[in-house]
Amino acid sequence: MAKVLSGAGLRGQVAGKTALSTVGKSGSGLTYRGYDVKELAEHCEFEEVAYLILKGKLPNGAELQDYKARLKSMRGLPQALKDVLERIPASAHPMDVLRTGCSMLGNLETETDFAQQQDVTDRLLATMPSMICYWYRFSHDGVRIDVETDNDSIGGHFLQMLHGKAPRELHEKVMHVSLILYAEHEFNASTFTARVCASTLSDMHSCITGAIGSLRGPLHGGANEAAMAMIENFTSPEHAEQEMMGMLERKEKIMGFGHAIYSESDPRNEIIKGWSEKLAQDVGDTVLYPVSVRCEEVMWREKKLFCNADFFHASAYNFMGIPTPLFTPIFVMSRLTGWAAHVMEQRADNRIIRPSAEYTGEELRPVPPIAERA
Numbered sequence: 001m002a003k004v005l006s007g008a009g010l011r012g013q014v015a016g017k018t019a020l021s022t023v024g025k026s027g028s029g030l031t032y033r034g035y036d037v038k039e040l041a042e043h044c045e046f047e048e049v050a051y052l053i054l055k056g057k058l059p060n061g062a063e064l065q066d067y068k069a070r071l072k073s074m075r076g077l078p079q080a081l082k083d084v085l086e087r088i089p090a091s092a093h094p095m096d097v098l099r100t101g102c103s104m105l106g107n108l109e110t111e112t113d114f115a116q117q118q119d120v121t122d123r124l125l126a127t128m129p130s131m132i133c134y135w136y137r138f139s140h141d142g143v144r145i146d147v148e149t150d151n152d153s154i155g156g157h158f159l160q161m162l163h164g165k166a167p168r169e170l171h172e173k174v175m176h177v178s179l180i181l182y183a184e185h186e187f188n189a190s191t192f193t194a195r196v197c198a199s200t201l202s203d204m205h206s207c208i209t210g211a212i213g214s215l216r217g218p219l220h221g222g223a224n225e226a227a228m229a230m231i232e233n234f235t236s237p238e239h240a241e242q243e244m245m246g247m248l249e250r251k252e253k254i255m256g257f258g259h260a261i262y263s264e265s266d267p268r269n270e271i272i273k274g275w276s277e278k279l280a281q282d283v284g285d286t287v288l289y290p291v292s293v294r295c296e297e298v299m300w301r302e303k304k305l306f307c308n309a310d311f312f313h314a315s316a317y318n319f320m321g322i323p324t325p326l327f328t329p330i331f332v333m334s335r336l337t338g339w340a341a342h343v344m345e346q347r348a349d350n351r352i353i354r355p356s357a358e359y360t361g362e363e364l365r366p367v368p369p370i371a372e373r374a
């Protein structure tokens, strides 16, 4: 059954056109340029999907090889950007670091013509993992890492920089899946931010910087971190159930559940849940995965609320040894493709986005002289 889409938050209003994805068109499905995300996650590498979203077609073997080699060659950070990253304290939120890093790159390598948009996007795709890992390792471990590893995938490169060693095949595969699942999602809040910015004919770095700010919040991308913060406190499924019931009674929002568009399930959940289970077996987990499953059961039983893409990402990333504050930055490394493609789409058929407001303030009145004001 389709969700009733009306009310506040522009819900259900068509705010523009896109050829990039469909969300919940048949109640629960997700497609990128006509391909089901389930098939893409099963058969593709993230770079294939990035190519599809940004350039309009799935690459053939030679195109994929060239694209990966090109992205790999663009990973280096300018010294001025490294200097800025080194000045950001370890206590900063990594999403704020990426927001600053993206903005700084815009000062150093400004997009001066829309003809550069694909190159600017490739450069951002190649450098986001470098930025976040350079800052993280410098501020936490005091090391200046080499951001040009020999790993040829974005997810593998990220893990290699983070952990200082080549990632295991299983982990690299999960990173491909995760980045594919997060890549694109129609007019969600961060993408809409990017499109509004693009509609003023602003530059790509400004659009992406704004989108990072919107993704950061716990009602959007920040939910994967918030879900982790919750489940790591639960010591058993029974404990999880007890705590969840209390939260529901107190009418608290439970992060990682519910969705603005999907009505019965988020198609990304069963995919990442399956990988989380594999990772749980791999690390011999007996707590976090069963706790997560119990949370899912309680929320469905009590509220008919289902896990969105974020919930099982929390345990999956945790099993791969990724620190919780880096969860949402991984979302950025992926969603960058969707944001940039939407910016390009907006530019190709633009009218400034400028809705109207329903005024609820005072009627017209005279300005009283200052001596007469209360």
Ligand SMILES: CC(=O)SCCNC(=O)CCNC(=O)[C@H](O)C(C)(C)COP(=O)(O)OP(=O)(O)OC[C@H]1O[C@@H](n2cnc3c(N)ncnc32)[C@H](O)[C@@H]1OP(=O)(O)O
Pocket: 218, 219, 220, 221, 223, 252, 253, 254, 255, 256, 257, 258, 259, 260, 261, 305, 308, 309, 310
């Ligand atoms: C990748 C992503 O960005 S996915 C989204 C990630 N965000 C989260 O996980 C945050 C938690 N979830 C939420 O806050 C919401 O479900 C959102 C923001 C995703 C969608 O918001 P909306 O479209 O306004 O939700 P919706 O209209 O379905 O809410 C219906 C009711 O369910 C409640 N509800 C929805 N989600 C939750 C939740 N996670 N926990 C508790 N109650 C919830 C709402 O408060 C609302 O109750 P009300 O009618 O008494 O006010």
Ligand SMILES: O=C([O-])CC(=O)C(=O)O
Pocket: 023, 182, 184, 185, 187, 188, 189, 220, 260, 261, 308, 309
């Ligand atoms: O579509 C939304 O509102 C949020 C979401 O799931 C996403 O951006 O991936």
